[in-house]
Amino acid sequence: xxxxxxxxxxxxxxxxxxxxxxxxxxxxxxxxxxxxxxxxxxxxxxxxxxxxxxxxxxxxxxxxxxxxxxxxxxxxxxxxxxxxxxxxxxxxxxxxxxxxxxxxxxxxxxxxxxxxxxxxxxxxxxxxxxxxxxxxxxxxxxxxxxxxxxxxxxxxxxxxxxxxxxxxxxxxxxxxxxxxxxxxxxxxxxxxxxxxxxxxxxxxxxxxxxxxxxxxxxxxxxxxxxxxxxxxxxxxxxxxxxxxx
Numbered sequence: 010x011x012x013x014x015x016x017x018x019x020x021x022x023x024x025x026x027x028x029x030x031x032x033x034x035x036x037x038x039x040x041x042x043x044x045x046x047x048x049x050x051x052x053x054x055x056x057x058x059x060x061x062x063x064x065x066x067x068x069x070x071x072x073x074x075x076x077x078x079x080x081x082x083x084x085x086x087x088x089x090x091x092x093x094x095x096x097x098x099x100x101x102x103x104x105x106x107x108x109x110x111x112x113x114x115x116x117x118x119x120x121x122x123x124x125x126x127x128x129x130x131x132x133x134x135x136x137x138x139x140x141x142x143x144x145x146x147x148x149x150x151x152x153x154x155x156x157x158x159x160x161x162x163x164x165x166x167x168x169x170x171x172x173x174x175x176x177x178x179x180x181x182x183x184x185x186x187x188x189x190x191x192x193x194x195x196x197x198x199x200x201x202x203x204x205x206x207x208x209x210x211x212x213x214x215x216x217x218x219x220x221x222x223x224x225x226x227x228x229x230x231x232x233x234x235x236x237x238x239x240x241x242x243x244x245x246x247x248x249x250x251x252x253x254x
Contacts, residue, residue, distance in 0.1 A: 064146065
């Protein structure tokens with residue numbers, strides 16, 4: 010599979026219907042790339058450009074009946090310009106630094122992950138994960154994945170699990186201390202991932218799915234310019250049509 014190979018040449022497997030984790034009044038369905046297909050960072054990059062995501066060893070994208078609300082969102086790294094709220098976030102977190110600890114399990118990370126999912130996603134199926142399920146969910150055997158720590162001195166504030174394809178970074182999952190509500194740690198993690206992408210000379214930072222009618226996702230579209238993957242392909246948005254921060 011190359012960047013020019015059509016998706017028709019890739020066999021997809023339907024993962025079954027389940028309640029939508031974002032729009033609770035709708036069903037959700039996902040298509041996964043056939044797990045027998047050998048995967049690599051370059052193939053992953055190609056699939057990212059076609060709206061796919063990674064979860065553990067699997068590459069998937071939404072295929073919900075009668076719904077196209079989920080749109081993959083990516084930021085062109087060199088074009089991004091911080092808005093007022095982003096500059097304020099960086100200023101308020103000037104005492105926070107990012108540390109790449111590479112691809113390794115840490116008990117401190119898992120403890121923070123547990124606190125985060127219990128507070129943010131109670132009863133969602135993620136809040137009872139053991140260390141093995143946690144590791145299987147966040148990592149794969151075929152892609153370079155970094156655990157980027159957000160620290161204030163010796164205090165671990167958050168972890169941004171980030172894939173690097175060699176061309177782009179993809180934000181797999183970010184978790185942070187749910188007790189800290191004044192630092193906008195989710196936004197800070199994206200700003201710091203953008204800085205890592207600049208340092209590594211990556212073209213894109215992929216942020217996963219964005220849904221217009223999901224208020225908790227509005228912050229993603231506030232990073233401008235950005236592109237959203239639609240049935241017609243990638244569409245660029247140079248301004249956020251929302252709150253004028």
